[in-house]
Amino acid sequence: MQTMTLGGSGEQVSQVALGCMQMGTRQDEATSFALLDRYTERGGNFLDTANCYMWWHRRGIGGGQSEELLGRWLVRRGRRDDVFLATKGSGMVTDPSAAFTEDEEPDWNAAGRLFEGAGGETLHRAIDGSLQRLGTDYVDLYYVHVDDRTTPLEETLEALDDIVRAGKARFIGWSNVRTWRLERIRQLCDRHGWQSPVAVQQRHTYLRPRIERDQASNVDGEQLDYLAEHDDLTLVAYSPIVQGVYDVADKREGPGLIDLYRGPDTDARLAAVDRVASKVGATGSQVVLAWLLAQRDPRVIPLIGPRTLEQFDELMAALDLRLEGPVLAELDTAGA
Template sequence: MQTIELGRTGRQVSAMALGTMQMGGSTDERDSVHILNRYLEIGGSFLDTADCYEWWAHPGILGGQSEELLGRWMRDGNHRDEVFLATKGSAVPIYSPDLWDADGNPNWELARRTFEGAGAGTLRGALEGSLRRLGTDHVDLYYVHVDDRATPLEETLEVLDSFVREGKVRHLGWSNVRTWRLERIRQLCARNGWTLPVAVQQQHSYLRPGAGVESSSIVNAEQLDYLAEHDDQTLVAYSPILKGVYDSAAKRDGHWMMDNYTGPDTDARLAVLAEVAGETGVTPNQLVLAWLLHQGAPRVLPLIGPRTPEQFEAALPALDVKLSEDQLERLA
């Protein structure tokens, strides 16, 4: 496992991060521990979780299962000093019985309207809860999980800065955020001497979002350009293989992840991807991860979120793929 510098902090982190969203939910304890141990075994260290994971899998509960599982794993194996630990706050929905239907299915529309937000008191309570569940006195990276435009940025940035000054957080990040907000955050941090977020976690993959897609969560050309110009912030790419759709045309057909990625160049990019995958002897999913690892302007740190040990193992060949300049130009 190679490492890259997080922003310009001097801190080296694994070039591929491990997302633990489904651990303690869709992924049971045994498989979760197996994946975590294997990740350490291959030299990985960057673990990503959030306080809301995985509320939608447990009717009546608002998350915390992933953090609790990680806390047990770190305690039982004495792993805390071996990992770069990231968690997030602001996205837990306000409790309502209407968050789940009679069959236990989550009401995402309600959850997106009622997330708790990034007010100072809310974030402080969220961080304390995360530290308790994780069984640690600090996290290495703390994200605002969902950009909260109802709370003044000054309030959010000031309390985040206090977390760093108190030693409870080493570095800050922001997720699901528009480019103009990133620039506003930068200006306020410079003006007030507050700690600048060094990680920007967004949905990013090989396919480009289609024309007219307006999502604060998906990287567009403007955001790529902005992050290329500001290399003190690293792009952490979640859902890099779009639920694994690259390996199967049948899976792509009608898959909800493709809703944002249908455009005039989609077929052409998929064709080049298949061609280069054949040349390199890997699957299209693996090639997408390898391509992201090769990006330099901006640097991209893919975040994988395997549900099973088999899915985890399937991602690993990407770490060994070396793409030629010709192949990178064709994939560009």
């Protein structure tokens, strides 16, 4: 596992981050500990969680299970100083029980109206809760999980700066955010001398999102161009393998994340992945991860969330896959 500098932090983090969202809910403790052990044994150090993970697993659990499990792992393994620990606030819902349908499925439309937001008091309360669950005095990176456009940015940024000055977080980041908002955030931080973000966590993969399904969470061409010009911000790419669509043909039919990408351009891009995977003797997901790792303008840290050790080992094989110039060109030029 190689490392790279995270934005303007000066810190070295592993080139692949481990998403811990499902740990403590869909993944039992033994499996979660085994994944964390395997990842750190391979040289990984960048762990990602959030205070809301995973209230939607079932009604009544309320969230926080991932942080609690990570806290137990850190204590039992004594690894706090060996990892770069990231968590998030603002994405918790104020009443998780109200964000389920009558069929006991999460209601994401309702959840979108119930986010706790990024007000100053909320963020201070959220970071304290996260630190308690994680069993640590500080996190290395604290994200605004869901960009809150109802709270003045000045209030959010001042609170985040206070959190850093208090030693509760070393750096800050933003997630699910528009490019113009990133620029406004940077301008305010520069004007007031506040801590500026070093990372932006967005949904990003080899496929290009459909314009009509545009979301603040998706990286588009403008955001890639912006990040290429501002190397003090590193792109952390979540959902990089799009729920396995690069390897499982049935998943390309949906429903799921593929619906954000479906169209002629996507068909051409998927066909290119299939061709390259056949040429290099790899899976489609490995090809896509290797492609992301090969990007330089901007550089990308894929955030993976394997369910099993077997899935983890398969994805990690992408670290040994070197895509040469002609192969990269074939992938880059596929589609519209």
